[in-house]
Amino acid sequence: MDCIFCEIIKGNIPSTKVYEDDFVTAFNDLNPQMPVHVLIVPKKHIASANDIEENDAELIGKVFLAAKKIAASMGLENGYRIINNCGEDAGQTVKHLHFHLLGGKTMGDKII
Ligand code: 5GP
Ligand code: ZN
DSSP states (O other), rough: OOOOOHHHHHHSSOEEEEEESSEEEEEEEEOSSSSEEEEESSSSSOSSSGGGGGGHHHHHHHHHHHHHHHHHTOOOTTEEEOOOOOOOTTOOOOSOOOOEEEESSOOOOOOO
C-alpha cells in the first residue's frame, strides 16, 4: 500500500510530530492554513470517515481525546476547529483518515 500518512507514522517520511500515543499520531500540516494546523491521524490505516467500522468506535474517541490534549498544549484555550474532509466532493486528498485541528486566530469564515 502506498500511503503517505502510513509512511509518516512509521517515520519513513519526515514530519514535525506534536503528539503521539499508542493509537494516534499528530503532526504539523505541510501547508498550514492557520497559525496552528495539525493533522490528527489514527495509526490504523482507515481510508476515510466513510470507512470507519463499528470496532473503530473507541479509536475515534481516542482521536478526539488527543485533539483536546494537543489543543491545550498549543495554547488554544480560546477555541479551535476540527475538520474532516471525507471523499471526493469534500476534497479529501490523502486517503488515510485525518482530522485538521485549526486555531491560533479568530476564524471568520464559517461553512456551518
Ligand atoms: P485533505 O485535503 O485530505 O483533507 O488534507 C490533506 C492534508 O495533508 C493537506 O492539508 C496537506 O497540506 C497535508 N499533507 C499532504 N502531504 C503531506 C505531507 O507529506 N506531510 C504533511 N505534514 N502534510 C501533508
Ligand atoms: Zn495509511
